[in-house]
Amino acid sequence: xxxxxxxxxxxGNIVAADGVSFRAGAGETVGLxxxxxxxxxxxxSIVAGLLRPDSGQVLIGGRPLGGDTDPAKRNIGLVPxxxxxxxQLSARENLALFGALxxxxxxxxxxxxxxxxxxxxxxxxGKDAVKTFSGGMMRRLNLAAALLHDPQMLLLDExxxxxxxxxxxxxxxxxxxxxxxxxxxxxxxxxxxxxERLCDRLVIIDxxxxxxxxxxxGLHRLMPVTNxxxxxxxxxxxxxxxxxxxSLPEVQSVEIRDKELKIGxxxxxxxxxxxxxxxxDRGWKFQHVSSERASLETVFLTLTGRSLRD
Amino acid sequence: xxxxxxxxxxxDLRLFFSDRRSVIMxxxxxIVIASFFGYIFxxxxxxxxxxxxxxxxxxxxxxxxSREIVANMTADKALAVQPAGLxxxxxxxxxxxxxxxxxxxxxxxxxxxxxxxxxxxxxxxGLLYDPxxxxxxxxxxxxxxxxxxxxxxxxxxxxxxxxxxxxxSLAQIEQSAMAPADKKSLETMLRGIxxxxxxxDSGAASGNATAPQGLxxxxxxxxxxxxxxxxxxxxxxxxxxxxxxxQFILFVGIDVGMGLLxxxxxxxxxxxxxxxxxxxxxxGSRAVSAAMTSMLVLMxxxxxxxxxxxxxxxxxxxxxxxxCAAFSLxxxxxxxxxxxxxxxxxxTRGLSILVTLLxxxxxxxxxxxxxxxxxxxxLTIAIPTRWAMDGLDAMTWRGxxxxxxxxxxxxxxxFTLVFGxxxxxxxxxEADS
Ligand SMILES: Nc1ncnc2c1ncn2[C@@H]1O[C@H](COP(=O)(O)OP(=O)(O)OP(=O)(O)O)[C@@H](O)[C@H]1O
Ligand SMILES: [Mg+2]
Numbered sequence: 001x002x003x004x005x006x007x008x009x010x011x012g013n014i015v016a017a018d019g020v021s022f023r024a025g026a027g028e029t030v031g032l033x034x035x036x037x038x039x040x041x042x043x044x045s046i047v048a049g050l051l052r053p054d055s056g057q058v059l060i061g062g063r064p065l066g067g068d069t070d071p072a073k074r075n076i077g078l079v080p081x082x083x084x085x086x087x088q089l090s091a092r093e094n095l096a097l098f099g100a101l102x103x104x105x106x107x108x109x110x111x112x113x114x115x116x117x118x119x120x121x122x123x124x125x126g127k128d129a130v131k132t133f134s135g136g137m138m139r140r141l142n143l144a145a146a147l148l149h150d151p152q153m154l155l156l157d158e159x160x161x162x163x164x165x166x167x168x169x170x171x172x173x174x175x176x177x178x179x180x181x182x183x184x185x186x187x188x189x190x191x192x193x194x195x196e197r198l199c200d201r202l203v204i205i206d207x208x209x210x211x212x213x214x215x216x217x218g219l220h221r222l223m224p225v226t227n228x229x230x231x232x233x234x235x236x237x238x239x240x241x242x243x244x245x246x247s248l249p250e251v252q253s254v255e256i257r258d259k260e261l262k263i264g265x266x267x268x269x270x271x272x273x274x275x276x277x278x279x280x281d282r283g284w285k286f287q288h289v290s291s292e293r294a295s296l297e298t299v300f301l302t303l304t305g306r307s308l309r310d
Numbered sequence: 311x312x313x314x315x316x317x318x319x320x321x322d323l324r325l326f327f328s329d330r331r332s333v334i335m336x337x338x339x340x341i342v343i344a345s346f347f348g349y350i351f352x353x354x355x356x357x358x359x360x361x362x363x364x365x366x367x368x369x370x371x372x373x374x375x376s377r378e379i380v381a382n383m384t385a386d387k388a389l390a391v392q393p394a395g396l397x398x399x400x401x402x403x404x405x406x407x408x409x410x411x412x413x414x415x416x417x418x419x420x421x422x423x424x425x426x427x428x429x430x431x432x433x434x435x436g437l438l439y440d441p442x443x444x445x446x447x448x449x450x451x452x453x454x455x456x457x458x459x460x461x462x463x464x465x466x467x468x469x470x471x472x473x474x475x476x477x478x479s480l481a482q483i484e485q486s487a488m489a490p491a492d493k494k495s496l497e498t499m500l501r502g503i504x505x506x507x508x509x510x511d512s513g514a515a516s517g518n519a520t521a522p523q524g525l526x527x528x529x530x531x532x533x534x535x536x537x538x539x540x541x542x543x544x545x546x547x548x549x550x551x552x553x554x555x556x557q558f559i560l561f562v563g564i565d566v567g568m569g570l571l572x573x574x575x576x577x578x579x580x581x582x583x584x585x586x587x588x589x590x591x592x593x594g595s596r597a598v599s600a601a602m603t604s605m606l607v608l609m610x611x612x613x614x615x616x617x618x619x620x621x622x623x624x625x626x627x628x629x630x631x632x633x634c635a636a637f638s639l640x641x642x643x644x645x646x647x648x649x650x651x652x653x654x655x656x657x658t659r660g661l662s663i664l665v666t667l668l669x670x671x672x673x674x675x676x677x678x679x680x681x682x683x684x685x686x687x688x689l690t691i692a693i694p695t696r697w698a699m700d701g702l703d704a705m706t707w708r709g710x711x712x713x714x715x716x717x718x719x720x721x722x723x724x725f726t727l728v729f730g731x732x733x734x735x736x737x738x739x740e741a742d743s
Binding site (some may be wrong): 046048050051052068069070071073074076078082083084085086088089093096097098100101102103105108142145146193203 | 313314317318321324325328331576577578579580581582583584585586587588591652740
């Protein structure tokens, strides 16, 4: 359905995409995962035909987009990261406009609007101005506006940003419904839990480069770390010799944020005493130690040396 | 128009009319300001109360002559004359409550009569005036001279008090050092007047009510404002509504530009660009909706001016409509150009308002271009608003025919094309992500 091949895009001397390639098969849900500024929106915009890459190409259904008016654009539904709705217009007026842009009219458009509103649970708010909506409702309508023309593929750019857990669950239910209907989803996020819950495959990008592209189970196999040892240091991180700690044979990863030190270890029982002793020997004091089972989040950490939320 | 185009235009119009601020800015503000300017600058013809010059009369003489002067000044339509005491008048002029005060000194009537034939001791009329109104002061001085001349000579020749002046003058001539021949001629003239007065007293010379009453200014002025024709008066409202219409419609254009710039930063732009529609449709629909709004604003303004102030389209109605349409299109293209050249709404707003106000000012929307110095009048030919303003003036109160609209229409359409092409060329199509 979607083939992205060696895309490169620069803004001045910022390289937003540096040879990005990945695919999404029909009916597949692919997560595009990366921290802020990784180049996710840039990739979504290129796939949707909004940005022209410096090099590389995007094929949709085996063919590149021809231009502004290419009818193949009907196969794509874009859910932009910034809410793309007119606040002064009602929900229905917004949907009517976006339906009209894809040539929908009359009864057909009315049916599409009713269906989309029902899917996102906003049927009773259709006549209200969008500016009176809560953040979560706007996000849901933002999704509905991409569904009117019933596209085969949905490009979702952080569709749950800034919403409470309830609205997020509602949006997830909507996306799972769409998945069941056989849509191809390209889902952009920097939340690993979201990607784990929804996606068949994950493409992890960092600083414009793909650092991993695998199925969930494949990524789980990549996880080198089974456990995290978390140490709350008494003194601040300044001058903490993270590189030195990382060079110990048993240490898989080191992450330090404020006074919280996260150390990736394979075997807590045998390895943690030695690591703690190493800290004590170097004069680092701590009052509280805990541990955590490793998650996919640590995959990103081990691949890039950085946390997703940085 | 395709249905997509129509949907986009309809959306823009809905957005415009759902924004109370922009509607007030486009319709109410120009009506209020144009009404004010029209009222200040002469209104619709005839002398209005507001344009009378406030004058104070300080009459320290209270003679027949001085009372006549005050009465004649008071009767003048251009002046609003009030009697006042000297100190009161001084204070009023200082505070700007009156523009000129004239002071007729005691014994003015008698002295002035004598001074007609004796240049030695002329009585003095004092003028107190507000220096910020020098033009009005000149006008009042001129009128005063006329009225004084009339009143004094009338008394001299026909009044009671000044008969004595004739006799006094005769006595003075006897004693003066004039050449004997001059003395004789002057004496003959004064004796003639004396004799005339005596005959009038006996009733012999009367019987004709329209006999000359004194010296008067030997001509009258008939002034006719050259407008669309006999009986049609210059209508200051026609100019001010055109001018303010132009100004506020350009503001609508700025709003279009700002709106596009703001939209580029929102997801709406990505959504529109992701849909299968051409760039021409995207920008063209915005231009058409902007032009429709502008046209509507102009029509509402001139309808208001017609109903409330009686401004008519004295010239070609077709020419008027075409100029309005051409100006509306130019405004729309101007808005697109702002969107194409600007970066963010915040950074662009100030500059585009400045450019707009300059165009409006130099176009003659605030004050007519004919009071500009010659070089500036030539220079402003390069400014589209000048053409719009001249065209609207021509079609409204000047009452010219369609041929006078062709120039403005052509120039405005030309600017539309230039702005439009520049805008499309310079527009950054890639969204700011
Ligand atoms: N219009 C632009 N001009 C200049 N630089 C840009 C532009 N758009 C994006 N960038 C830069 O390109 C890089 C990638 O940006 P992009 O928006 O694609 O990241 P992202 O992964 O979507 O981030 P986020 O999670 O914050 O949305 C960033 O460094 C960003 O600063
Ligand atoms: Mg983004």
